[in-house]
Amino acid sequence: MTGLEKGGRATVGGGPLLLGVRHHGPGSARAVRAALDAARPRVVLIEGPPEADTLIPLAAEEDMRPPVALLAHAVDEPGRSAFWPLAEFSPEWVAIRWAVEHEVPARFIDLPATHTLAWGKDEGAGERPGEGVGDGDGAGSDAGSGAGSGAGPGSEAGSGAGPGSDAGSGAGPGSDAGSGSGPDSDAGSESGPGSDAGSGAGPDPEAGSTAAPAADADVRIDPLAVLAEAAGYDDPERWWEDVVEHRGSAEGDAFAPFVVLEEAMGALREAYGSGGHDRALVREAYMRLQVRAARMEFEDEVAVVCGAWHVPALRQKTAVSADRALLKGLPKVKTDMTWVPWTHRRLSRVSGYGAGIDSPGWYGHLFAAPDRPIERWMTKVAGLLREEDRIVSSAHVIEAVRLAETLAAMRGRPLPGLGETTDAVRAVMCEGSDVPLALVHDRLVVGDVLGEVPQSAPAVPLQRDLDRIQRRLRLKPEALERELELDLRKETDAGRSRLLHRLRLLGIGWGEPAVSRGSTGTFRETWRLRWEPELSVRVAEAGVWGTTVFAAATAKAEADALGAQALADVTGLAERCLLAELPDALPVVMRILADRAALDTDVGHLAQALPALVRSLRYGDVRGTDTGALAGVAAGLAERIFVGLPPACAALDADAAEEMRRHVDAVHGAVGLLADVPAPRHGDLRGRWHSVLRVLSVRDTVPGVIRGRTVRLLLDDGELGQDEAARLMGLVLSPGTPLADAAAWIEGFVGGGSGGGMLLVHDERLLGLVDAWLTGVPADAFTDVLSLLRRTFSAYEPGVRRTLGELVRRGPGERRGVTAAGSGIPGFADGLDSARAAAVLPVVRLLLGLGEVTQGAEGNGVDNNLAGVAG
Known part of the structure; x- marks a missing residue:
């Protein structure tokens, strides 16, 4: 008698052993392992894309550490992709590992990815217009990175699933009670294998739901909610924990939970059908054909691990011809498939996708803890809080465990769940504060675990080159965000900088530049790094540009330059080419830049483009890059700005004047840097720029905010004496000047973060002029200039505002006395007080x-x- 015959009553009428599960459920994972140990099947069939069959042996590799995901992408359109994530506590992963360890064949039996990706392409765009890469609703996709809008077959989408949804269907063998899912928990956009994903997309029967008791085939339901309500529970997740996680198998019978689950799912499917959609029916037809083929080879010694919702459909007796008819004429697309690392955060709704589980870290703990899970969990929490310098003793741990158990008893629960442990941690270890509790949730309940994939796994050539560079530069991908400080004078750090800039140019956002805290020198760079699973798709997409990171970045830069619409886009691209050190791309970019600059007559566009070019010149010394050609273009751009700026500043409204003032500031800073760069065409750039500023400062047709700003820039550069600045201010604040124009002039001269507050503190004449003008504004006109003045002075530091207020309160006579006797600042004397x-x-x-x-x-x-x- 075979193992399956011994447990034959689990098959409900004979046939293959159907193990309906809740994806990403530790209880389901434990139950599957127990059932396989008891049945000892000759083949294990698993819900997932058949193209991945050749990848199953890699699960035995020492370097394969979950969470990982199967990644399928269209060969000709790598951005059209799908993920099937698997955690250590996923029943499918347990089934794969069991088969590998016992040298039993394992096969995936869901609809092939070649159909699901093509299906999403053909139908998705019409179902959810306007959604693109990363929507998480692609065909067969758990993350759906560009896999088309509208969930495809196998894309069990939506948070809280409907009939046909591998989400929230009530009772799964020993399955954990995560949020938003049932026994076949393909809830949310990154759920179980078979691409149980997508964020409520498309007309998939597995796309989102609300509980509805009506026996309507077109109504989407949440089976978990239906079963929980029938049991008298308001919270489906608490019901799931109580009846499954805390109960275990019925008296050691490994098959009993699956029998109960199949009966429950059969009743629900009889009442609700498939939800009125065809895609689940197509998937189930394909799975039935694969089960038939396996039975012909292995008889009934076949075990099937799939979402619990599908079990009644797989048990259903249908004609082979009928199943084949459902599959006839399906679209196809050529696909590649491999394993990629995944993260706990991507299994959580915290990431924005929604995998049907809120707490992957907690699930992993429940699965891995051999005994006393609450005590072990509280010990983990205490360790984390101690690392953050919070005082947590052993007594806290003991008291938290007791409180969690007491709360469970008071709430009528067999054992503490995540809710009870969280309440206990908040009260005992966090002193009622949610701030440290948020850290516990982020680091432990969700977690930052990043899986690993062996080097023997298939990969596109670009990924191979990236892996090689990462190893050489000792820059390992990590799920936890971290800051990386680089000193570009060091060879290794310079190489890291080049790699990160090249990846950003390719759209692979592994690192984002951040502000350096330690230094502002050009030899310093700070990056924030975090490796997200979908970056593997970005690498596959970028593979169309080349087989190495350098070649791909060069080709992408050249293509971006040719397709750039604005001059500022090309100058920004030139800067990025210098940062990424792409000498082959730079000549192409520079040629296009010179052509665009020659044709663009908009001074605003030129002013936007110049700062990026000048910033790029600063990188030459540190990176050893030849920036001679760039300096020449920048100098020519500056000359054109000098000529065109005065007429461009005439007759502007308030908004346009403020925008032009920002351009003037940007050009001023750029000229200051450019004048220090040796180049034949530069000449006396700074002198010519000062001449332009003088013209703008006295031209009546120029708005006041620009005139005031030019006077201030000339004063700061020493090109204008304080007496002359005071004279110009006196003229503009005279009674003949419109009040709004005078207020705008003050805004340009001393406004915002320009340091104008300290200028008024130290120059009594300027402060007196402003004070006299302000006190002379008529009452009926004061409200007209109040908003400008408030914007001007509210940006000052509090200490500067206090000092100005004190000086104004003293009045002109006392201010002069203070200036004569001392420094002019209250509390400061001329000399040292020795005592x-x-x-x-x-x-x-x-x-x-x-x-x-x-x-x-x-x-x-x-x-x-x-x-x-x-x-």
């Missing part, structure tokens, strides 16, 4: 290790010691 300084000298010398204070006559000791400290 006060002597009081701090002992502490200063002690800190610096300089010994005792040497006293001199008449306070000279203070001066001498200050000189010593300074020395």
